Amino acid sequence: MKTFTIVHAALVQFIIIQLLVVPTLSLVSRTGPKTGPTPSKPPQTPTSTVSDSSVSDSSVSLPPSPIVSILGPPTPTVWSHFASLQTPQTINLGQGYPSTSPPQFCLDSLQETVKSGSRIHQYTKSDGHPPLVEQLCKRYSKHMGEEITEENVAVTVGASQALYLSLQTLISPGDEVLIFEPYFDLYINQIKLAGGIPVPVPLDYAVNPLSGQKEWLLNPTTLSNSITPKTRCLIFNSPHNPTGKVFTTSEMSTISSLLLPHSSRITLLSDEVYKYIIHSPPPSSPPTSPPGHTMISSLYPNTLTISSSGKTFSATGWQVGWIIGPKPLLKPIKQMLPYVQFCACSITQDALAKALPLSDSTYTLNGIVYKDYYEYLKLSYVKRRDALIEALEGAGFGVPDYEKVGGGGFFIFAEVTEDIIKRVKESTNGKEYFEMGRTKDWALCEYFIKEVGVGMIPSSPFFSEERVKEGISEKFVRVAFCGEVEDIEEAGRRIRCKEGGDVEACEI
Numbered sequence: 001m002k003t004f005t006i007v008h009a010a011l012v013q014f015i016i017i018q019l020l021v022v023p024t025l026s027l028v029s030r031t032g033p034k035t036g037p038t039p040s041k042p043p044q045t046p047t048s049t050v051s052d053s054s055v056s057d058s059s060v061s062l063p064p065s066p067i068v069s070i071l072g073p074p075t076p077t078v079w080s081h082f083a084s085l086q087t088p089q090t091i092n093l094g095q096g097y098p099s100t101s102p103p104q105f106c107l108d109s110l111q112e113t114v115k116s117g118s119r120i121h122q123y124t125k126s127d128g129h130p131p132l133v134e135q136l137c138k139r140y141s142k143h144m145g146e147e148i149t150e151e152n153v154a155v156t157v158g159a160s161q162a163l164y165l166s167l168q169t170l171i172s173p174g175d176e177v178l179i180f181e182p183y184f185d186l187y188i189n190q191i192k193l194a195g196g197i198p199v200p201v202p203l204d205y206a207v208n209p210l211s212g213q214k215e216w217l218l219n220p221t222t223l224s225n226s227i228t229p230k231t232r233c234l235i236f237n238s239p240h241n242p243t244g245k246v247f248t249t250s251e252m253s254t255i256s257s258l259l260l261p262h263s264s265r266i267t268l269l270s271d272e273v274y275k276y277i278i279h280s281p282p283p284s285s286p287p288t289s290p291p292g293h294t295m296i297s298s299l300y301p302n303t304l305t306i307s308s309s310g311k312t313f314s315a316t317g318w319q320v321g322w323i324i325g326p327k328p329l330l331k332p333i334k335q336m337l338p339y340v341q342f343c344a345c346s347i348t349q350d351a352l353a354k355a356l357p358l359s360d361s362t363y364t365l366n367g368i369v370y371k372d373y374y375e376y377l378k379l380s381y382v383k384r385r386d387a388l389i390e391a392l393e394g395a396g397f398g399v400p401d402y403e404k405v406g407g408g409g410f411f412i413f414a415e416v417t418e419d420i421i422k423r424v425k426e427s428t429n430g431k432e433y434f435e436m437g438r439t440k441d442w443a444l445c446e447y448f449i450k451e452v453g454v455g456m457i458p459s460s461p462f463f464s465e466e467r468v469k470e471g472i473s474e475k476f477v478r479v480a481f482c483g484e485v486e487d488i489e490e491a492g493r494r495i496r497c498k499e500g501g502d503v504e505a506c507e508i
């Protein structure tokens with residue numbers, strides 16, 4: 001546990017602002033590792049206008065502090081580049097947040113909270129608003145089969161801050177943190193900011209003999225060989241961003257058996273932000289599994305479970321996240337919390353506390369009655385996913401067959417086939433995009449956003465530099481289906497019109 005001074009606290013607050021406030025201002029512009037190819041004409045970004053002589057800011061010439069230097073120069077990233085190519089007409093299937101409204105019971109809860117008097121508009125407890133903590137204790141006791149009390153819970157500003165605090169309290173300089181690759185790019189800089197070394201553990205993209213399909217598979221030997229005396233953490237993310245993989249029970253047993261011998265040293269960080277969006281449960285998961293079957297029970301004494309309300313309730317701006325785990329792991333987090341936040345937003349915490357019990361009751365939308373909100377959520381994502389599959393298949397991308405493989409979250413890691421490259425190269429202007437010295441994933445995304453009006457994200461930010469050089473990222477793009485089904489269908493229409501020679505699709 002690190003000792004904290006006021007200076008450290010201020011520093012941490014600054015970093016939190018860098019990590020949380022700045023990315024959320026540009027929403028899709030989450031800072032990623034500088035692994036993406038550099039665009040030949042870098043777009044104008046807020047950072048590039050800072051050197052304008054009309055701007056007089058004496059702080060500009062100050063060198064960044066050592067901790068900020070870890071982040072590298074504020075150059076355009078893949079996120080800021082593709083955000084800059086968007087127009088009001090673009091259908092953005094690259095963004096990682098829902099464009100649908102939160103369910104009515106969440107909006108009602110929020111309204112009720114706002115009108116409930118002056119007290120709720122003030123600070124609440126640093127480690128969590130009591131009514132929300134009570135709800136989380138109830139739910140996680142049930143999900144985990146452990147007695148979860150307030151000592152086992154800390155509420156944070158989104159799952160991002162939960163990850164940040166967990167890493168800050170666990171990592172000493174030089175400790176290694178394992179992450180399955182491809183990975184959610186936020187992990188890299190968070191690990192580095194804690195003084196740790198990110199160690200990617202590549203998943204194999206190979207035919208699974210059980211499904212007969214190509215899937216992202218855990219390779220036990222690769223994981224076992226990645227564990228060293230310096231390994232301090234494994235970040236486990238299921239459903240997985242960016243691949244949509246849901247780890248199977250057998251893969252979770254493998255992780256458990258490989259980690260258990262090191263359990264006095266290695267902590268599992270289980271990032272479960274998509275746990276309620278399992279649109280296709282993996283065939284090997286028992287049918288009785290509760291949502292969020294990602295729990296590796298045998299590792300509970302060494303696990304910090306991280307989640308948030310953003311994806312589940314289409315409310316990423318609410319920024320309510322949390323950490324659940326055993327008391328010894330939570331204690332340093334609770335000690336650190338008041339120095340990085342006075343509290344997470346009391347209003348959204350209170351609204352969520354009201355909404356959670358309602359989410360378990362029957363849910364009615366457009367005259368259809370669902371068992372609960374989660375049943376609706378799953379069916380709604382199945383619908384959106386299928387619309388996206390149709391669009392991607394129409395363009396010639398390879399997509400998983402969810403009749404045979406598991407899937408969760410709201411991304412498809414679509415395979416770049418020879419067919420799609422051929423079609424794009426044959427289309428008007430298409431060839432030019434491949435002649436700009438960029439990788440194929442990058443060229444395709446640039447082509448689709450500029451020529452078809454459909455945004456998607458190249459896969460390079462989700463891979464290490466080494467793997468990008470090997471060419472793996474050229475084979476995938478990440479496409480999201482968290483928008484309205486009509487928009488996804490419109491994206492499909494545009495693609496079929498442009499790519500498929502479907503004349504009818506071109507008629508608006």
Ligand SMILES: Cc1ncc(COP(=O)(O)O)c(C=O)c1O
Nearest residue numbers: 096158159160184241273308310
């Ligand atoms: C895998 C994963 N973990 C964590 C987060 C961050 O969640 P939050 O918005 O609650 O900070 C995201 C957001 O995209 C994510 O994809």
